[in-house]
Amino acid sequence: MYIKKILWAVALIGLVIFGVIAYYIYGAMFQPNTKFETETEYVYVPTNANYTQVRQQLEPLLKDMGSFDALAKQKKYTSNIKAGRFPISKGMNNNEIINSIRSKNLPIKIAFNNQHSLEDLAGRISTQIEADSLSLLKAMTDKDFLDTNGFTKATALGMYLPDTYEFFWNTSAEEFRDKMLKEYHRFWNNARLEKAKQLNLSPDEVMTLASIVHEESKQADEQPRVAGVYLNRLRIGMRLDADPTLKFAAYQLPEYKDTVIRRVLNIHKEIDSPYNTYKNAGLPPGLIAMPDLSAIKAVLNPEKHNYLYFAADAKRLGYHKFAKTLAQHNNNAREYHRYLSSQGINR
Known part of the structure; x- marks a missing residue:
């Protein structure tokens, strides 16, 4: 009789211990363990x-790191870390969190445009993926x-077509570059x-x-006409006389560092x-900046006309006046120069 009581006591203690362990395991695995109020954190x-x-x-996202650590160790996550950008939803338990950061690497949207150099592009991309600007620039060059x-x-900047693309956050510099080459060929x-x-x-x-077209005009509806002017000049062997190329050339010189040329002068032409x-x-x-897709399409689909000249339109800023003769162009140019002077823009 005494032995039976002992056995019952041992069994009861075992059940209590099992219950405690089961409760702990349940809590570690299935109790919500997030403490943020937003729907999703990454x-x-x-x-x-x-x-x-x-x-x-x-640590800033979870209520109980101890229970998470225990389950992460049990599920061997601590020795099998995956790189990437992983979502954690409000109310997730430890088991769901571990499953998410182990296998749910979500892609992100990367966008870029109007970069003036590979250095600028590398800096822009480095704010959106894991690769840093130095490794990106090294891969690009x-x-x-x-x-x-x-x-x-x-010409390398021309390989990177401005648009929105899908990448994984942990994309390397070489992987980014290689995918952009595929997009270029596409x-x-x-x-x-x-x-x-x-x-x-x-x-x-x-x-x-x-x-050049894009630096001349940001107006998509005007770019085919601007492209037509430059193609007309190329066709007859006339120099392009493009002011944006002068600015680009000037900005490569030490004396123009950290300056903004608002008015092209004769000194720039030398x-x-x-x-x-x-x-x-x-x-x-090569390129003087990254053109928008609208400017690329404008060159491939230029407006057919007989214009050889254009000058900025003082009455319609952002647009230009086009001319077939030098005399007409000089009149248009003088009008715009008068406008610049009236605004105190002398350099």
Whole structure:
């Protein structure tokens, strides 16, 4: 009888212990363990991160780190960290959180436009993915990559078409660059290549001209007319005389660092540079900025006309007056110069 009582007591104690353990396991796995009020927060796990780094990001988001640590160890997450951007939803339990940060790496939308150099582009992209600006710039300017794919440092910016793209946050610099090359080739389909051929331009030359068109006019409805002017000039062997190329050439010089040229002067026309289209015939060696898609399409689909000149329109700022003769153009230019002087813009 005494032995039976002992056995019953042992069994009862065992049940209590089992119940406590079961309750703890249930709490660790299935009780909500978030303490933020927003619907979703994101954890950004760097490449080659360890559990301590992940824990530092989770700590402000979770109520009980001890129970999370125990389950993470039991599920072997602590030794199997995955890089990426992972969502944690309000009310998730530890088990759901671990499953999410283990397998639900969500892509993000990356957007860029109007970058004036590869350095600017690298800086812009580095704010959106894990890769830093130095590694991005190194990948973008890698000589072997450029040589293999027919680019130079002067034309490389044209490989990056401004738009919105989907990437994983933990994309490396090389992965970003390589995907953008695929997007570039996808853009340059047979139809666009044929249009460029009809204009006697290569894709690089289209991008270079589009960069000038875009710097001349940000108005999508006017860009085909501007493109038509430059193509007319190229067709007859006339110099482009494009003011944006003078600004670009000037900005490469130390004396113009941290300055803004608001008015192109004769002194700028004397700058010794292959980008000075007042001195050099044809297109410059590369892009002067990143053109919008509208400017690229404008070059490929230019307005057909007989204009050879244009000057900014003082009465319709942002647009231009077009002329077929130099005399007409000089009148338009004088009108705009008078406007600049009236505004106190002398340089």
